[in-house]
Amino acid sequence: MIFLEFDFLRYALIIGLMIGVVAPVAGVFVVVRKTPMIADAMSHTALTGIAFHLWLASYLVWLSEWNPLYTGILFTFIVSFLIEYLRRRFQAFQELSIPVVMASAIGLGVVFISLADGFNNDLFNYLFGSILTVNAADAVVIGIISAVSLLLFLLFYKELLFLAFDEEQAAVNGIPVQRVNLLFAGITAVIVASSISILGVLLVSALITLPAAAALRVASTFKSMFLYAVVFGETAVLAGFFASYYYDLSSGGTIAVVSFLIWTIIVLAEKVAGQRRQRPWKEAKWTDKANQ
Amino acid sequence: MEDSTKTLLEVNHLSFRYESELVLDDINMNINQGDFVGLVGPNGSGKSTLVRVLLGLHKHYQGEVRWFGTPVRQFHQWPKIGYVSQKANRFNAGFPVTVYEVVAMGLYGKKGLLRFLNRKDKQRIHEALEQVDMLGYKKKNMGRLSGGQQQRVFIARALVSDPEVLILDEPTVGVDAASAQAFYERLSHWNREKGITLILVTHDVGAMTKYVTKVACLNQQLHFHGTTREFEESDLAGAYGHDVHIIHHEHDHHAGGA
Ligand SMILES: Nc1ncnc2c1ncn2[C@@H]1O[C@H](COP(=O)(O)OP(=O)(O)OP(=O)(O)O)[C@@H](O)[C@H]1O
Ligand SMILES: [Mg+2]
Numbered sequence: 402m403i404f405l406e407f408d409f410l411r412y413a414l415i416i417g418l419m420i421g422v423v424a425p426v427a428g429v430f431v432v433v434r435k436t437p438m439i440a441d442a443m444s445h446t447a448l449t450g451i452a453f454h455l456w457l458a459s460y461l462v463w464l465s466e467w468n469p470l471y472t473g474i475l476f477t478f479i480v481s482f483l484i485e486y487l488r489r490r491f492q493a494f495q496e497l498s499i500p501v502v503m504a505s506a507i508g509l510g511v512v513f514i515s516l517a518d519g520f521n522n523d524l525f526n527y528l529f530g531s532i533l534t535v536n537a538a539d540a541v542v543i544g545i546i547s548a549v550s551l552l553l554f555l556l557f558y559k560e561l562l563f564l565a566f567d568e569e570q571a572a573v574n575g576i577p578v579q580r581v582n583l584l585f586a587g588i589t590a591v592i593v594a595s596s597i598s599i600l601g602v603l604l605v606s607a608l609i610t611l612p613a614a615a616a617l618r619v620a621s622t623f624k625s626m627f628l629y630a631v632v633f634g635e636t637a638v639l640a641g642f643f644a645s646y647y648y649d650l651s652s653g654g655t656i657a658v659v660s661f662l663i664w665t666i667i668v669l670a671e672k673v674a675g676q677r678r679q680r681p682w683k684e685a686k687w688t689d690k691a692n693q
Numbered sequence: 694m695e696d697s698t699k700t701l702l703e704v705n706h707l708s709f710r711y712e713s714e715l716v717l718d719d720i721n722m723n724i725n726q727g728d729f730v731g732l733v734g735p736n737g738s739g740k741s742t743l744v745r746v747l748l749g750l751h752k753h754y755q756g757e758v759r760w761f762g763t764p765v766r767q768f769h770q771w772p773k774i775g776y777v778s779q780k781a782n783r784f785n786a787g788f789p790v791t792v793y794e795v796v797a798m799g800l801y802g803k804k805g806l807l808r809f810l811n812r813k814d815k816q817r818i819h820e821a822l823e824q825v826d827m828l829g830y831k832k833k834n835m836g837r838l839s840g841g842q843q844q845r846v847f848i849a850r851a852l853v854s855d856p857e858v859l860i861l862d863e864p865t866v867g868v869d870a871a872s873a874q875a876f877y878e879r880l881s882h883w884n885r886e887k888g889i890t891l892i893l894v895t896h897d898v899g900a901m902t903k904y905v906t907k908v909a910c911l912n913q914q915l916h917f918h919g920t921t922r923e924f925e926e927s928d929l930a931g932a933y934g935h936d937v938h939i940i941h942h943e944h945d946h947h948a949g950g951a
Contacts, residue, residue, distance in 0.1 A: 433788055559801040559809075566788060566798065569778065573748050574802030574854075575771035620789040621834050 410646065412540040413532045413599075417638045417652075419547040420596050420608065425634030426554055427592045428613035429626050430585060433565045436496075440606035442484065442503035443477040443593040448602045449510030450476030450594075451527050456517035468539070469527075474594035480506060481586035489579065530601030532645050532652035543595045550588050561585060562623060599641070600653040607657035608634055615664040618671060633663045699726040700762075701858060701890055702747065707756035709739075709746055716742045718914045720756070724907075726857070729884045729891045731905035731921075733898055738912040740894045741779050744862055748776055772803035775851030779862040779894070782843040786836035792846050793831040796821055799853035821853035822846075824883075840867045859883075862894045873897065877904045
């Protein structure tokens with residue numbers, strides 16, 4: 402393929418493919434834990450970090466050497482721990498911790514934006530992202546983040562599954578609930594922030610939630626849910642990449658739309674297939690071998 | 694066997710309140726190895742709360758709770774204790790897990806961090822499913838089972854780590870009478886043959902007394918704690934048989950008035 406002779410396109414494709422794995426994998430846990438808003442909360446917090454960076458960079462020149470996204474990652478990281486803390490502190494209203502943190506973070510972000518005299522072009526790019534603006538350094542950083550995240554997901558697979566399914570029972574079985582929750586929040590924060598370069602702040606949650614939501618409908622085992630989510634996610638990423646290169650369309654927008662189409666096709670296919678599998682209401686009987 | 698009356702659980706002067714409401718008031722009880730304890734009491738009497746305190750899920754209690762001699766706050770050998778909560782089958786039915794995957798979770802705590810299940814563990818999962826007659830369902834999606842079948846899977850999950858104690862909070866709710874009967878038989882069998890210690894929370898007083906060896910009647914305070922014989926001879930048994938409202942004159946049966 403001719404276009405791969407251009408370095409920037411190669412990096413774009415590599416980064417896209419890596420994000421296409423880790424974002425949907427994180428998404429599987431996000432979706433089964435029933436906290437779909439967390440991706441949005443974190444990506445908006447990253448924008449706050451970016452705005453903070455741009456404002457600060459107008460005073461500290463050396464800061465402009467840095468990619469503002471790294472400050473964004475730092476912010477999401479902090480906020481993910483804050484959300485976990487609030488979830489724990491106000492257990493009866495756990496679900497409020499995300500909107501509370503998200504609204505505050507956006508508010509703070511807007512203040513930074515006005516301090517950094519308004520909404521400039523830079524910021525606009527982060528809002529919508531573009532797969533074609535990435536460079537070699539981004540590819541390395543995102544490569545490391547992806548590899549470490551996947552490794553951690555693999556190593557803590559059991560604990561993450563148990564916590565998502567039944568947090569109380571996990572605690573009774575001696576799983577270190579709090580530490581595993583923090584770990585998950587941290588990994589998700591970093592994945593969200595790294596996805597911003599190709600998806601943009603507004604659309605990160607599309608690649609996290611939609612492929613997993615579609616996978617939820619077709620997977621019968623938990624393990625297979627990852628496979629489906631990644632296949633759907635990569636399909637969307639490739640579509641975004643080509644749409645962006647050949648037709649100059651927004652990569653984030655295309656990824657979101659294609660993810661939505663996949664989800665729609667699956668839901669419709671389920672409808673068409675009609676007769677959903679019958680529930681096996683027949684009760685198993687306790688056999689009598691205990692009574693001999 | 695060695696000392697067959699080893700005390701597994703000691704509860705001394707245990708009190709617990711949610712916010713301001715006193716739910717458990719000065720509870721004292723001991724549970725020995727091999728006991729099959731029926732824990733009864735009306736709705737809201739604190740049975741589930743007591744169980745949750747025993748499991749270390751509520752930490753701000755007063756008094757003393759010891760498992761195997763260790764205070765519950767310092768206790769770490771949780772795989773020795775299997776638990777099926779009253780809310781077990783109120784899980785998210787859309788969660789794409791198989792019966793096998795759910796039972797496997799029961800081994801996760803015992804395995805510890807950074808360790809994966811091996812062949813022996815897989816064998817153990819099969820055995821646990823067999824013990825509840827659900828092996829044929831192992832690849833089925835959890836959300837597609839009936840309530841009673843889900844309950845069995847959760848029991849298998851509690852059994853899979855080979856616990857010494859099994860705590861079941863109203864496991865027979867929504868189970869038909871014949872199945873409940875067979876279920877009690879099975880529990881009794883595990884208790885006698887495997888020496889597993891059982892704590893069974895139930896409202897099914899009549900059926901339960903046929904199988905348990907000890908009864909504990911709770912209504913904020915522990916009104917009775919003793920053998921099934923003593924329970925049947927007390928007038929609490931009658932009261933529970935007709936109506937789960939606790940009676941206030943537990944000392945009366947000493948007077949022989951009943
Ligand atoms: N999370 C909670 N917060 C505040 N109060 C609670 C909570 N859970 C239970 N309670 C109160 O504690 C008391 C005991 O509840 P518990 O669930 O232990 O009763 P129970 O004996 O298990 O009842 P049931 O037979 O209905 O299961 C009740 O009055 C209840 O209102
Ligand atoms: Mg209860």
